[in-house]
Amino acid sequence: MSFTNLVGIFLAAILTENYILVKFFGICPFLGVSKKLNTALGMSAAVTFVMVLATAVTWPIYTYLLVPNELDYLQTIVFILVIAGLVQLVEIVMKKYMPPLYNALGIYLPLITTNCAVLGVTMLVLDKGASDASFGYVASLVNAFGAGIGFLVAMIMFAGVRERLENCDIPKSLQGLPITLVAAALVACSFLGFSGIVDKLLV
Amino acid sequence: MSGILTAVVLVVAIGLIVGLVLAVASILMAVPVDEKAVAIEEQLPGANCGACGFSGCSGYAAALSKGEAKLGLCSVGGQAVADAIAPIIGADSVETIPQTAVVHCNGSDDNTSKGMRYQGIESCLAATQLYAGMGDCSYGCIGFGDCMKACEYNAITVCNGVAAVNSNLCRACGACVKACPKGLIRIEPKKxxxxxxxxxxxxxxxxxxxxxxxxxxxxxxxxxxxxxxxxxxxxxxxxxxxxxxxxxxxxxxxxxxxxxxxxx
Incomplete structure (x- = not known):
């Protein structure tokens, strides 16, 4: 796996395979935490961190524990278990050594436990590895990091859109969540424009 | 049969390992919790309004337990809360004068008139952006009730074009003070x-x-x-x-x- 390939994987995870706007994972934090720019940033940083860490742990578990024992059907349960444990561990460590960051992230940190984007990243990366033998551990980690950055990009873009929506005269029937979903759909459409751009790098 | 057995054993083992690691971590990395602060926070109203000048009730509680803040700053809780907290921090309770928000404008529709017709968003903040509002007086109450919307205790009504505070309902949290684009509302003692x-x-x-x-x-x-x-x-x-x-x-x-x- 060459360096160009890794860059391709990284960019693909951000743009063409954006886990929020293309694959529609993690819509809950996307809508819930994107109201303000600074909370969106904090949430994205935490998600990126947990995505990379979760992939770093679940990939070996799947490859060296589940597959040899023909237990790959257990991946959902095991992955949720591991991710939940990891998030708790991160929380404990953060509380001890990084209290300012812990206070800033607050409730978002435990929320990541149930974030399907994190589970999606760890599970979909295994499908890629199954179809392409060269897609190994390092590639999975790069993919997870890219997915996190993609989450960040989506959150920041949408936080900007929502801050502008605040000052708009919106018809009563569309106020609140409806107009937010319409805006989310339009932002997602814009990401269609990226499809096909990065695929060339991957070949 | 053995398939199920290995599956169960594996999941249980992973669960145990994760649990064990978490248990060890929580002991090794335990952060001492300030019991005083927790006890104080239970007494505070939990409105998180920021009227005391701290980020929220927990912020005020932490400052109180460390002796960095004065008693009686909580205008929402008032005298009752100050009395309840005093024994926890081992200090004498202070007498708090209840406070209320006061609107410093009397420009109702009878007293002043609207110089312009305004058809934009019905919010004082938005109206202020256009030539300082539509009233003849560019300093007075606009009357769209941004303060009313900000009030969590339904203490403010807009009556005849000017905001009025019901001081019996007002808890002096200061949300309206921040909301008024004209700066007409101040928190003053109820005496x-x-x-x-x-x-x-x-x-x-x-x-x-x-x-x-x-x-x-x-x-x-x-x-x-x-x-x-x-x-x-x-x-x-x-x-x-x-x-x-x-x-x-x-x-x-x-x-x-x-x-x-x-x-x-």
Missing amino acids: PHAVVKCSNCDKGALTRKSCKVGCIGCMKCVKVCENGAVKVENFHAIIDPDKCTGCGKCAEGCPQSIIEMMFV
């Missing part, structure tokens, strides 16, 4: 004192044209006050509620009748 119901910074002649009950800055109240509580700044009178004794002499002498005696 007998005089209030100037105008914030117009124009000269007297201009003020008179825009509003029937505007302060023209004639200084009569300043001269009549025995306690030095009144001053005129930017062509309107301001009364310091802490110095005011509520004698009412300024209200008697006011030619525009804009000084109102409150809580007498």
Whole structure:
């Protein structure tokens, strides 16, 4: 796996395979935490961190524990278990050594436990590895990091859109969540424009 | 059968390992919790309004337990909360004067008129962006009720084009003070004192044209006050509620009748 390939994987995870706007994972934090720019940033940083860490742990578990024992059907349960444990561990460590960051992230940190984007990243990366033998551990980690950055990009873009929506005269029937979903759909459409751009790098 | 067995064993093993790691981590990395702060926070109302000057109830509780903050800053809880917290931090309770929000404008539709017709978003903040609002007086209450929307206790109503505070419902959290784009609302003690119901910074002649009950800055109240509580700044009178004794002499002498005696 060459360096160009890794860059391709990284960019693909951000743009063409954006886990929020293309694959529609993690819509809950996307809508819930994107109201303000600074909370969106904090949430994205935490998600990126947990995505990379979760992939770093679940990939070996799947490859060296589940597959040899023909237990790959257990991946959902095991992955949720591991991710939940990891998030708790991160929380404990953060509380001890990084209290300012812990206070800033607050409730978002435990929320990541149930974030399907994190589970999606760890599970979909295994499908890629199954179809392409060269897609190994390092590639999975790069993919997870890219997915996190993609989450960040989506959150920041949408936080900007929502801050502008605040000052708009919106018809009563569309106020609140409806107009937010319409805006989310339009932002997602814009990401269609990226499809096909990065695929060339991957070949 | 063995398939199920290995599956169960594997999941249980992973669960145990994760649990064990978490248990060890929580012991090794335990952060001492300030029990005093927790006890204080239970007494606080939990409104997280920030009226005390801290980020929220937990912030105030933490500062109290460390002795960095004074008792009685919680205007929402008032005397009851100050009394409840005093034994926890081992201090004597202080007497808190309940406070309330006061609107410093009396420009109702009867007293002033709208110079413009406004068809934009019905919010004071938005209306202020356009030529400082549609009223003749560019300093007065706009009347779309941004303060009313900000109030969590339903203490503010917009009545005849001007906001009015029901001081029985007001908890002095200060949300309306932040919400008013004209800065007309102040938090003042609930004791007998005089209030100037105008914030117009124009000269007297201009003020008179825009509003029937505007302060023209004639200084009569300043001269009549025995306690030095009144001053005129930017062509309107301001009364310091802490110095005011509520004698009412300024209200008697006011030619525009804009000084109102409150809580007498």
